[in-house]
Amino acid sequence: MSQGVQVVGVYVRDQEEALKFYVEKLGFSVHTDARNGDYRWLTVQHPEQPSFQLGLFLPGPPVIDAATAQTVREIVAKGAMPPLVLEVDDCRAACEGMKTRGVEFTQEPIARYGSVDASFRDPSGNGWKMLEARKGAK
Amino acid sequence: MQAQDPELLRRLLRAKDRMDAASHEEWPVRRLAEVSHVSEAHFARSFKEAFGVPPHRYLLTRRIEKATALLRDTDLSITEIAFQTGWNSMGTFGRTFRDITGESPGELRARQKSASHQLEQVPNCYVAAAQRPGLTIAVSEKRRREAGDTMASDESEEAP
Secondary structure, eight states: OOSSOOEEEEEOSOHHHHHHIIIIITOOEEEEEEEETTEEEEEEEOTTOTTOEEEEEOOOTTTSOHHHHHHHHHHHHTTOSOOEEEEESOHHHHHHHHHHTTOEEEEEEEEETTEEEEEEEOTTOOEEEEEEOOTTOO | OOOOOHHHHHHHHHHHHHHHHTTTSOOOHHHHHHHHTSOHHHHHHHHHHHHSSOHHHHHHHHHHHHHHHHHHHOOOOHHHHHHHTTOSOHHHHHHHHHHHHSSOHHHHHHHHHHSOOOOTTSOHHHHHHHTOOOOOSOHHHHHHHHHTOOOOOOGGGGOO
16 A cells, blocks of 8 residues: 555654653654754554554644643543554453553453453553454444 | 643543533542642532532432433433432432423433434444433522522532
């Protein structure tokens, strides 16, 4: 695939903390980690999804002003950012593994609507729904 | 609105998440404040400022949301649903349900069952959130307004 969405970012409160979370606890790998002064362009990638990058961005100057950045940090910490969905083969197994690595689950795996789903948050407050792929779907 | 410390907000969110995960349980402010590592007085004030509603009222909306889903998606009896979603009294459940949604549990069930389901492609928690009942005023206040009654408030009526 040569066309499509390449990067979607989430705002995080601390890029180092987010990097450790997505790499060490979720198994992502670093795609790009480029610094320019205080600015850091940081993206990670799911091991099975090479064409997509998840950006881990710090809200702040020079991209956005300090007051706006404070508002964004509040919104993230309140869990008010848009939904994120991670698809996995086995939701219960993934949940168990992530829990042993210290991931904060906000909903235990529940079987419903022909699938299994659970919820967790990253340290900043971004909320993920973890969905088990429906057998035979797509 | 004043700026709130993101670190505090993150801890308040944890308390909100805990209510979401177990809305059928009792969530006195003391328990919630412990989750957020703040004093009870600080918790109640900060939670309302952060999320727009007092913690207790937030819990009520979650219980009604859950009851609504069970009415729609299961054949459990209304008594069983009331019990499962954390109500100790059928009277309080029925009254609060009607006050918040505008119809009784039985009416809602009948209407939902006849409606077609076109939301199957949307992860169900987001569907549930989108259909969450709004509760911007206290249940007792809503009741009073609808009754055209202007008597003094009795917040204790709001307790589930």
